[in-house]
Amino acid sequence: xxxxxxxxxxLWYMLISCLVSVLFSYVIYVGVNRELVRFERLQRVxxxxxxxxxxxxxxxxxxxxxxxxxxxxxxxxxxxxxLAGIAGYVLAGQTxxxxxxxxxxxxxxxxxxxxxxxxxxxSLKSETEVALRDKKLDLTDARRLMASNLEEINRLQxxxxxxxxxxxxxxxxDAVPLExxxxxxxxxxxxxxxxxxxxxxxxxxxxxxxxxxxEADKSGLVELLVILLDNAIKYSLAKSEVTVRAYKxxxxxxxxVRDRGVGIAQRDLGHVxxxxxxxxxxxxxxxxxxxxxxxxxxxxxVAKHGGTIGVKSQxxxxxxxxxxxxxxx
Ligand code: ADP
Numbered sequence: 001x002x003x004x005x006x007x008x009x010x011l012w013y014m015l016i017s018c019l020v021s022v023l024f025s026y027v028i029y030v031g032v033n034r035e036l037v038r039f040e041r042l043q044r045v046x047x048x049x050x051x052x053x054x055x056x057x058x059x060x061x062x063x064x065x066x067x068x069x070x071x072x073x074x075x076x077x078x079x080x081x082x083l084a085g086i087a088g089y090v091l092a093g094q095t096x097x098x099x100x101x102x103x104x105x106x107x108x109x110x111x112x113x114x115x116x117x118x119x120x121x122x123s124l125k126s127e128t129e130v131a132l133r134d135k136k137l138d139l140t141d142a143r144r145l146m147a148s149n150l151e152e153i154n155r156l157q158x159x160x161x162x163x164x165x166x167x168x169x170x171x172x173x174d175a176v177p178l179e180x181x182x183x184x185x186x187x188x189x190x191x192x193x194x195x196x197x198x199x200x201x202x203x204x205x206x207x208x209x210x211x212x213x214x215e216a217d218k219s220g221l222v223e224l225l226v227i228l229l230d231n232a233i234k235y236s237l238a239k240s241e242v243t244v245r246a247y248k249x250x251x252x253x254x255x256x257v258r259d260r261g262v263g264i265a266q267r268d269l270g271h272v273x274x275x276x277x278x279x280x281x282x283x284x285x286x287x288x289x290x291x292x293x294x295x296x297x298x299x300x301x302v303a304k305h306g307g308t309i310g311v312k313s314q315x316x317x318x319x320x321x322x323x324x325x326x327x328x329x
Contacts, residue, residue: 002100006092013088018081025073032069036062112276116159116291120152155289162293166275169300176217176304183212183246183253190225191244198233198242205229207244212253214327216305224301227294228257228321234290235319236261252307253327260318269313273299 040062131137131145187209198205225244232242236259245256264272268279278292302309305325313319 002096002103006089006096009092009095010085010088013091014081014085017084017088018077021077021080025077029069029073033066036066109275113159113163116276117156120155120159124149124152159291159293162291162297166293166297166300169297169304176220178215179218181214181216181218181221183214183255184209186216186218186221186225187244187246189222190229193222193226194229194233197230201233201236201238203233203236203239204241205244206241207246209245210247212246212248212327214253214325216325217301220301220304224298224323225255225257227298228323231294232257232259232261232319232321235259248327251327253325255323255325256320258318258320263315263317264311264313264319265315269311272311273309 127145127148131141134141187207191205191207194205229242229244236242240260243256243258245254245258247254264279268277271277272279273295274292275296276292277296278290299309302323302325307323307325309321309323311319311321
């Protein structure tokens with residue numbers, strides 16, 4: 001699709017520059033021709049004044065000049081069209097490259113989303129079909145089936161919620177509604193939300209929060225911290241520690257979430273913020289549940305606040321996610 005569009009654009013560039021250069025050539029030709037006609041007439045008048053009685057002089061030189069002018073203008077037009085073709089092809093390629101990239105990313109996103117939706121649906125369907133065929137199915141089996149189905153439904157709901165969240169964040173062009181918030185308040189709310197899963201793994205969350213006031217979307221920031229804390233807990237071994245820090249430096253509010261968990265492999269570090277990216281497939285897919293959307297949502301929230309997010313990690317030693325947000329003085 002993009003190849004034919006590139007060729008079409010190139011042809012349009014060529015056609016337009018060809019038309020412009022034909023127009024210029026025509027204007028030049030008309031101007032020069034007028035001068036040649038004047039020159040011709042002047043020669044005749046002069047000869048009459050001098051009393052020339054011989055045959056009409058041969059002004060072939062004028063016709064020759066006219067002919068050469070047409071040839072030169074033709075060559076210039078062809079040259080300009082060829083150059084416009086080459087430049088047009090390069091320019092069209094450069095213009096279409098980001099679009100092509102975006103379409104490819106959207107296509108991959110839809111394919112990944114469909115795949116993630118299909119997996120729990122297939123499992124729901126096959127489990128239900130098997131149970132329906134089982135004539136000896138008793139109440140205990142039916143309850144177990146419903147509990148398993150409910151688990152899949154919860155996963156589906158989780159996935160669709162995250163997809164909606166992500167598409168809202170990516171589609172929203174309006175500025176986020178900002179309010180005066182304090183770092184301690186946001187961290188407190190986020191920690192409360194993950195307290196249950198931390199307690200289940202006996203993970204201690206400690207915090208060191210300086211008094212930062214900033215204008216931000218409170219629910220967005222809480223969500224961002226919940227994502228980072230949730231991951232820190234999810235990818236840590238039981239009984240370890242997760243630390244949250246918030247401080248101000250160089251006019252920025254800095255938030256750090258550090259864990260001493262499994263860490264992220266070097267090859268995954270550059271991709272963890274991509275949609276549906278899950279690092280070290282064998283480890284994360286089997287042990288920690290997720291769809292690879294959390295950090296994509298987190299980076300959208302940070303971008304909406306005009307900030308940056310980064311990660312440093314060492315396999316087996318843990319990870320530190322750092323968010324920097326502009327702070328108004
Ligand atoms: P999910 O956790 O649902 O897989 P995320 O987008 O939150 O999706 O994270 C993407 C990937 O980044 C994860 O699959 C995991 O490999 C890696 N990751 C994120 N946070 C951590 C962390 N604190 N420790 C180790 N790996 C992490």
